[in-house]
Amino acid sequence: MSATAISPVAAVPTVRRRRVARLHARIGTAGMVAVAFLAVVALAAILAPLIAPNPNAEDLLNITAGPSLGHPLGTDELGRNLLSRLIWGARTSLLGPLIVIGAATGVAVPVAAVAGWRGGAVDLAISRLLDLMFAFPGLLLAILVVALYGTGLVPCSIALAISYMPWIARVARSGIVRERHKPYIAAAEVQGVSGFAICVRHLIPNISSIIWSQVTISFGYALVDLAALSFLGLNIQPPTSDWGVMVNNENALLDGHPVEVLYPCLLIVLCVTAVTYVGNRLASEEERRAR
Amino acid sequence: MSAVVAESLCKTFRVRGEAGRVHHEFVAVDDVSFTVARGASLGIVGESGSGKTTIARMLSGLERASSGTIAVADRDRSTPVRSSGERRRRGRELQIVFQDPYTSLDPRQSVGACLEEVLRLHTQLDRAGRRSRILELLDSVGLDERHASSLPRALSGGQRQRAAIARALAAEPIVIVLDEAVSALDVSVQAQVLNLLGELRARTGVAYVFISHNLAVIRQVTDEALVLRRGRVVERGPTETVLDAPAHEYTQRLLASVPVPGWDPHAVCGRAPAERAR
Ligand SMILES: Nc1ncnc2c1ncn2[C@@H]1O[C@H](COP(=O)(O)OP(=O)(O)OP(=O)(O)O)[C@@H](O)[C@H]1O
Ligand SMILES: [Mg+2]
Numbered sequence: 001m002s003a004t005a006i007s008p009v010a011a012v013p014t015v016r017r018r019r020v021a022r023l024h025a026r027i028g029t030a031g032m033v034a035v036a037f038l039a040v041v042a043l044a045a046i047l048a049p050l051i052a053p054n055p056n057a058e059d060l061l062n063i064t065a066g067p068s069l070g071h072p073l074g075t076d077e078l079g080r081n082l083l084s085r086l087i088w089g090a091r092t093s094l095l096g097p098l099i100v101i102g103a104a105t106g107v108a109v110p111v112a113a114v115a116g117w118r119g120g121a122v123d124l125a126i127s128r129l130l131d132l133m134f135a136f137p138g139l140l141l142a143i144l145v146v147a148l149y150g151t152g153l154v155p156c157s158i159a160l161a162i163s164y165m166p167w168i169a170r171v172a173r174s175g176i177v178r179e180r181h182k183p184y185i186a187a188a189e190v191q192g193v194s195g196f197a198i199c200v201r202h203l204i205p206n207i208s209s210i211i212w213s214q215v216t217i218s219f220g221y222a223l224v225d226l227a228a229l230s231f232l233g234l235n236i237q238p239p240t241s242d243w244g245v246m247v248n249n250e251n252a253l254l255d256g257h258p259v260e261v262l263y264p265c266l267l268i269v270l271c272v273t274a275v276t277y278v279g280n281r282l283a284s285e286e287e288r289r290a291r
Numbered sequence: 292m293s294a295v296v297a298e299s300l301c302k303t304f305r306v307r308g309e310a311g312r313v314h315h316e317f318v319a320v321d322d323v324s325f326t327v328a329r330g331a332s333l334g335i336v337g338e339s340g341s342g343k344t345t346i347a348r349m350l351s352g353l354e355r356a357s358s359g360t361i362a363v364a365d366r367d368r369s370t371p372v373r374s375s376g377e378r379r380r381r382g383r384e385l386q387i388v389f390q391d392p393y394t395s396l397d398p399r400q401s402v403g404a405c406l407e408e409v410l411r412l413h414t415q416l417d418r419a420g421r422r423s424r425i426l427e428l429l430d431s432v433g434l435d436e437r438h439a440s441s442l443p444r445a446l447s448g449g450q451r452q453r454a455a456i457a458r459a460l461a462a463e464p465i466v467i468v469l470d471e472a473v474s475a476l477d478v479s480v481q482a483q484v485l486n487l488l489g490e491l492r493a494r495t496g497v498a499y500v501f502i503s504h505n506l507a508v509i510r511q512v513t514d515e516a517l518v519l520r521r522g523r524v525v526e527r528g529p530t531e532t533v534l535d536a537p538a539h540e541y542t543q544r545l546l547a548s549v550p551v552p553g554w555d556p557h558a559v560c561g562r563a564p565a566e567r568a569r
Contacts, residue, residue: 183395187458190351191409192382194375201408202397 027281034274041271045090053081055088055241064257076260077251085241086263092236093243093268096153097222101168101215103161108169109211113199115169116176127173130166138163138225146234153226156235160225164218171214175207209286216279220272227268243268292365294466294498295327295350295385300359302345302522319345321522322359327466332492332499334509334530336545337519343502346519347470350500351387364465383413386459390471392451396443402429402454403439409461428457431494433487449480453487460491466498473508485511506549510534518542 024032044051059071059079066074073082115126142159149155179185180203188198204211229235230244238245243264252260302320320342327333335343348354350361352368360369363384372378389395396405403425410421426436432453443451452472459467469488473481489512492499501513509516509530516533518526518541526539537543 183389183391184397186351186353187387187389187395187455188397188408189353190382190385190387191458191462192375192379192412193408194378202400205399206397 026285027278031278031281034277037274038271038278041090041267042094044087045094048087048091052084052087055080055085056239057081064255064260073263074259076249077255077257082260082263085246086243086267089241089243089246089264090267092153092240093223093227094271096157096226096235097219099153099157100160100164100222100226101219103158104164104218105168105211105215107161108165108167109172109204111165112169112172112176113204116173116180117195117199117203119177119180123173126169130169130173133163133166136163139228142225142229143232143234146229151234151237153236156226156229160222164222168211168214168218172207172211175210176203179203179206209282213279213282213286216275216282218279220276220279223268223272223275292329293326293362294329294331294364295325295333295500296360296362296365297326297346297350298324298360300324300346300349300361301357302342302349302354303357319522320349320356323517323519323522323524324359325517325524325527327498327500329465330492330496330498331515332501332513334513334516335500335502335519336504336506336509336516338504338545340521341519342522343504343519344470345522347387347468347500347502350468351385352381379412382464383462384464385466385468386462386464387468387470388452388455388459388472390474392448392455392475393443395455396451396458398443401440401442402434402446402457405454405458406439406461409458413462424461428461431460431491432457433483447480449476449484452476452484456484456487456491460495460497463495464497466500468500468502470502471504472501474503474505481508488512506534506546518545 023035027035057080059075059081061079062068062071062075063079064075064077065071065079068074071081071083073086076082076085111126111130115123138160141163142156145155145159146152176199185198185202188202193201226235227242227244227247230242231248233248236242236245246264247261247268249261252258300320300323301318304317304319305314306317307314323342323346325333335346337343345354349356350363352372355371356369360367362368363381366380366384368381368385372381396402400408406425406428407421410416410424414421414424416424425439429435429438434450434453434457438446438450438454443454446454452475456467456472472488473484476484485508488499491497492512499512501509503509513530515528516530517524518533518537518539520541526533526537526542533542534546537546
C-alpha cells in the first residue's frame, strides 16, 4: 500500500533502520552494546564448525600453554584449544536456555491467553494452578528429573522449562487482562472475530513487549541454572565442552592454571548481565508506558 | 421489518462491597423497550450513569441482558452465540463505534489492515476486490489512500474516529450503535463527523442508535429520542418534540443544563449559590 514515492527496494532498509532506532530508544546505548555482544556470542556459537577447530583435539606437547597464534587463549591441561572450547561451549550453553525459555514461553502464552480471555472460573483455576507450580524450585525439580531419567541437556531443560513456565504465564496473563477490556478488542468481538483469532492477532501481539522483557530476564536465569547443573554433573557431560562443565575443573585451579576456569566464568557473567540488562530496560520501559 | 426491537431490557449488576463479600444488586437498566425502523435514527440521552453504555453493550452482545429480548433484523440475539457462523452474522447485522478514538483501534494494525480483517471475515472478495473496497470505504468517511498504511498513532482523534466508522461500515450492517462517538472530539471535528454520519445514513440506509449526553448532537442526527434516567425511560418521542417541548421535569432539567447565554448553573443544580460555595 505504498502510494508514496518510496520504492519498495528503498523501503526495506528504512524499516529496519526505524526498528533499530526504536529499540535504541527503548534500551539505550548500553542496551545496544549488550545486544551487540550477545549477537557476537550467538554468531560464534552458530558458526563454530566453520571458525573453531575440534574442541576435543588434544595437543599433548602444548598443555596449559599461554596464548599463541594457534591457540589465541592458550590450552588447557589436556592441551585443548581454550578458545575453541569456549566457542563450542557457547553452543550448549546458549542452546540450553533457548530450549528452556522457548518451551516455557510456548506453553505459558497460550495458558495465559486462555486465562485472561475467558476470565471467571477458568482464570481462577489456571491462576491457582500456577500458584501451585511456583512452589517447585526449578533446580530441585531438575535434580529429581535427572534422578528419574538420567543426566543430559534434555531432561534438565524440560525440568527448568516447567519451573519457568508459571513466571512467564503470570506476567503474560496480567498483560492480557489489562488489554482485554480495551474497546478495540470489544470492536473485534462485535465484528464476529473468533476468540482464538482475537488472541492471536490482537491480544498477544499487543503484549509482546511485556513477554519479551520477561523472556530475556528468564533467559539469564536459565543460563545460570543450566551452568550450575553442568557444574553439578547433571547436565552436559565432559568431555563435551560447555561453560558450566569448564568451570567445574578443580585440577586447573590446583595446577595453578586458573584462566581455563576464569574465561567461561567471565562469559557466563557477561552473557547473563547483558541479557538481564536488556530485559530490565524493556520491562521498565513497559512500566513507564503502562502508566 | 424493524432494524432493532428491544423489549423490556433489564440489566442488574452484582456489586461487591468493600468487605469483598457483601453483595448488593444494582439495577443499571430497568425495563427499557424501543424499536428502531430500518434507516431510522434513535437517540438515547441521559445523565452520566443512566445506563446508556450498558444498553449499547447489550445490543452489541458484549453484555448479556438480565432479562428482556433484543432482535436485530427480526433475529433474536438475546442469547449468547452458538456457532461461528452466527457470530459473524450478528457482526453483519449490528456494529458499534465507541467513544474513545484512542483505544478503539488496535495500535499495531494499520487502518488498511483493520478494514482488510473485517472484509476477509464478512465478504468473499478477492485481494483486488478487498483493496478497492478499502479505498471506497476510506473515501466514504473522508480519508484517503495514504491513511490505509497509517498506524492509529499517526492519525488525529477525528481521523481515528473516521477509521472506526469505516470499520463499522465495512460489513454493511443494518444498524450501527454509536456510544458517545463524537464526545471526545473537539467541536469543529464533531460537526464534520456528524455531517458524515448524516450523509452515510442517507446514502446507505443504515440505522443508528445514537447515544449521547449532548442534546445538540442528538438533535442533529436523530429522528426519535428516548430519555433515560437511572436506567428507566422517562420520556420518548420525536426528537424535536422531546427537546422543544419536554413533558418530564428531568428532561427539562437536562435541557436547562446546556450552557446558553444567561445560563445559571445554580438553578440547574437546584441549590442556592451560598450552599454551593460552602
Ligand atoms: N460491570 C459493571 N459492574 C457494576 N456496575 C456497573 C457495571 N457497568 C456499569 N455499571 C453501573 O451501571 C450504571 C450505568 O452505567 P453506564 O456505563 O451504562 O452509564 P452511562 O449512561 O453510559 O454513563 P456515561 O454517560 O458516564 O457514559 C453506572 O452506575 C455504573 O456504575
Ligand atoms: Mg457511557
